[in-house]
Amino acid sequence: MDVYTLFPTISTAFIVISAVLVGIGWGLIIKGKREAHKKTMIAAAIAAILFFIIYSSRTVFIGNTSWGGPDNLKGYYQTFLIFHIILATVAAVFGLTTLVLGFKEKYAKHRKLGRITAVIWFFTAITGVAVYVLLYILYPGGHTQAVWKVIWGY
Numbered sequence: 001m002d003v004y005t006l007f008p009t010i011s012t013a014f015i016v017i018s019a020v021l022v023g024i025g026w027g028l029i030i031k032g033k034r035e036a037h038k039k040t041m042i043a044a045a046i047a048a049i050l051f052f053i054i055y056s057s058r059t060v061f062i063g064n065t066s067w068g069g070p071d072n073l074k075g076y077y078q079t080f081l082i083f084h085i086i087l088a089t090v091a092a093v094f095g096l097t098t099l100v101l102g103f104k105e106k107y108a109k110h111r112k113l114g115r116i117t118a119v120i121w122f123f124t125a126i127t128g129v130a131v132y133v134l135l136y137i138l139y140p141g142g143h144t145q146a147v148w149k150v151i152w153g154y
């Protein structure tokens with residue numbers, strides 16, 4: 001596996017791990033295990049942060065990969081990618097708010113928002129894996145260019 005595929009593989013794995021932890025954490029609170037819920041959700045947040053660090057450093061130092069599949073599918077891919085990015089951004093904002101509400105013990109609000117956050121995060125993970133499969137497994141061969149190379153015109 002080359003460096004262009006390795007980092008996206010690791011970062012996608014972290015989204016999946018994070019979503020699985022959110023699922024486990026939800027199950028724990030349904031069983032009334034508050035402390036275990038808290039620890040599992042913090043672990044889910046750490047996995048999400050690791051995803052973001054790997055993803056953004058890859059964007060800066062290695063680059064983003066463009067669509068390598070057939071031209072007639074490019075529009076659909078681009079639309080799907082934007083949908084995934086919007087979901088991930090909303091999930092990040094909701095996730096932080098849910099965590100803060102949990103720490104502040106505002107449980108009624110936390111419970112309401114937590115459910116929405118968890119569902120959005122599940123869809124983020126599913127669409128994230130789909131983007132990964134489309135870009136690196138089904139149609140490999142897109143061009144990867146570092147952001148700083150683009151900026152400095154290398």
Ligand code: HEM
Pocket residue numbers: 022026029030034037038041042045095096098099102103104107108110111112114115116117118
């Ligand atoms: C982003 C991370 C988190 C998510 C997505 C999340 C999600 C949820 C969900 C979905 C519920 C409602 C369960 C249900 O009734 O169906 C819930 C309840 C709860 N959460 Fe979290 N949670 C997170 C982090 C935390 C943290 C960090 C704490 C503690 C500091 C915490 C403490 C609680 C407690 C005590 C309840 C039960 C509230 C009640 O009894 O009304 N959660 N959470």
